[in-house]
Amino acid sequence: MNGIFEQGLTPNLPEPTPEPDEWMRRLGALPLMHHPGERxxxxxxxxLLGVLVARVTGQTFETFLRERIFEPLGMKETSFHVSADKIDRLPPLYAPDPQTWGVSCVGRGQGGRHSQPPAFHGGGGGLCSTADDYHAYFQMLLNHGMHGAKRILSRSAVQLMTTNRHTPEQQAARSVMARDNVHVSFGQGQHGGWGSAWRYASTGVTTRPSVSSVGTAEHSTYADPNNQLTGILLTQVGLSAPDSARLIHDFWTTIYQANED
Structure with missing residues (x-):
């Protein structure tokens, strides 16, 4: 894992990321962390999938997403950077400073990394969006891939995205990772499992299944097909402080406790 950080292969972090071909070259120079299927x-x-999509389609990954997902869903304010006329709407991101024990700004709007198009369009994170755009996407998932009368994703694709794909051994190892890594959950662990690119989760004491977002740790978004419920929690503090992890946990527990059905 240290090699991934040292080679600058983490597009959703503030460090500059190389363009896709160089990114692939650096990734290819690293050994596998585990045998395939083991962990x-x-x-x-x-x-990696984002790079492959771009190569297969002959488009940038962002262009592919815009044509196939964003425009059909009316997600007009979702992209890998924010234009100059809208950058004032992007709030700063804060995180604890281990040197001063205070809070420092680690992500800015004007002059920040999202104010210019990135060299790398990360399939694992980096998009900027709004609550309305994000809600449109999750509502499409609740509708089994449909947006009104238009099909965006096939029903089978949504099913793959929302079905836990972990083996019991992978599930156990993931739970240990979540408990032991302070920046993941602050000892709370993780509920549920993971589907194809999305987390299949259960929250709080209710253990209701739902689909949660993957990407930046400053938000938590669920789509629950059983209750036809979508919830979006947006914060300005990264998951590098325990309050964020507890807030996310409490938010979903409260939502389900308030659900009369």
């Missing part, structure tokens, strides 16, 4: 590793596979 599950968060994130890097989705970035």
């Amino acid at each position: 599950w590793q968060y994130h890097i596979s989705n970035d």
Whole structure:
């Protein structure tokens, strides 16, 4: 894992990321972390899929997403960067400073990394969006891939996305990782499993199944097909502080406790 950070292969972090061909070259120079199928590793596979989509379609990954997903769903404010006339709407991101024990700004709007198009369009994160756009996407998932009368994703694709694909051994290893890594869950672990690129989760004491988002740790978004419920929680503090992890957990527990059905 350290090699991934040292080679600058984490597009959703503030460090500059190389363009896709160089990214692939650096990734190819690293050994496998585990034998195929032995363990599950968060994130890097989705970035690789983004590069493959771009190569197969002959488009940038963002162009592919815009034509296939964003425009059909009316997601007009979702992209890998924010234009100059809208950048004032992008709030700063804060995180604890281990040197001063205070809070520092680690992500800015104007002059920040989202104010310019990135060299790498990460399949695992990096998009900027709004609550309305995000809701449109999750509502499409609740509708089994449909948006009004238009099909965006096939029903089978949505089913693959929303079905846990972990083996019991992978599930156990993931739970250990979540408990032991302070920046993942602050000892709370993770509920549920993972489907094809999405987390299949259960939340709080209710253990209701739902589909949660993957990407930046500053938000939590669920789509629950059993209750036809979508919820979006947006914060300005990264998951590098325990309050964020607890807030996300409490938010979903409260939602389900308030659900009369």
